[in-house]
Amino acid sequence: MEPENRRTAGRRTGESGTRDAILAAAREQFAGKGYDGASLRVIAAAAGVDTGLIRHFYGSKDDLFDAALELPDEIPQRLTRALTGDPDRLGERLIDVYLGFWEDPASAGALLAIVRSAIASDHAADRLQAMLSARFLADLAPHLGGTIGQARVALAGAHLLGIAVARYVVRAGPIADLDRAELIALCAPAIQRYLTGPRPTS
Template sequence: MSARASGEVREEGSAGTAEPPQRPSGRRRGHSGTRAAILTAAREQFAATGYSATSLRTIAAAAGVDVALIRYFYGSKDDLFAAAVDLPPDLPQRVATVLAGPVEGLGERMVRTYLGLWEDPATAAPLLTMFRSAVTTEQAADLLRDFLSARVLRQVAPGLGTDRPELRALLASSHLLGTVVARFVLHVEPLASLERDEVVALLAPTVQHYLTGDLARAR
């Protein structure tokens, strides 16, 4: 009997309401386990090679499933990428903790929170995927801009209570962005090997100035 006759989902077709395709023996079984395996493999592949160089076939091979299953669970490569970079739902609350406390410690709290996102495996994997893929595809760049805007700027800026709050939050985020790329993505020494507290001590005064100090204006 042919694959079409047996109801198997075609690789290039729409999954619609069809049942998951029959998998050869030795493949992963169970919807939740298969879906999780695909997502984990996608995050690893996107983070390692970027969006453009990653194919559904390489993800399927890493997850030990058929490509048709990826299409069944996630649809297109774009849809899978969006799922792979979906950050934990408590991220806005974690960012909001930056504002909890005296204003003079705002820079230090922001640096610690930002670095913490990259040290926590739950947030580091999707962040790494976004950063590495942003240089190769506009979709990833859009996701990165959305992250900086919706997840950081809109959370921090309104609580600053200073002039030009969005610009201040953007300057601080951009400064930290360069740091995390050098420390966590490119692993540039000696920054990559510095203790977290030392990095915080080095960055906090500058970030504090961006957030609350006097900003120069063109004369």
């Protein structure tokens, strides 16, 4: 059991402010250190509260982690909107929306926490798989047709995840330095091919 953080900052601007402070600190710590590297004691210190308050509001570390990884409700709506329009430009629209998630402060922290944690934690890896299934497969695969649709979306998702890791997590120079419009133009044809290219023949 982790030692209690004995700071006496207590509740900050009421219960709602305390919950928000804990969640913000958790996202920052999970994003920077991953699931295994972020302790409740350090999160409590960053939030200016006792670890007991974390347990009061969120329960266990697993529960806090799940709360920190919650993405805004509009994400599936934005994905669905990307499906409308010229089918020949679906890849372009999808990667544009996806990059927007990583560049939006409302979702970027949770995405960083998921990916960095998934590298070192089976729990986080399972959470990442669940998120990809819920956000991409559930929303997009039905529009592409049956099992082949699921495979297409899974491949597109893996490609997009690789781009995000290179650009936003490890900040690999050639990819991180690309202009956003240029990155979209370079990658959209591959995403388009995954999603709408000819069905493979046996």
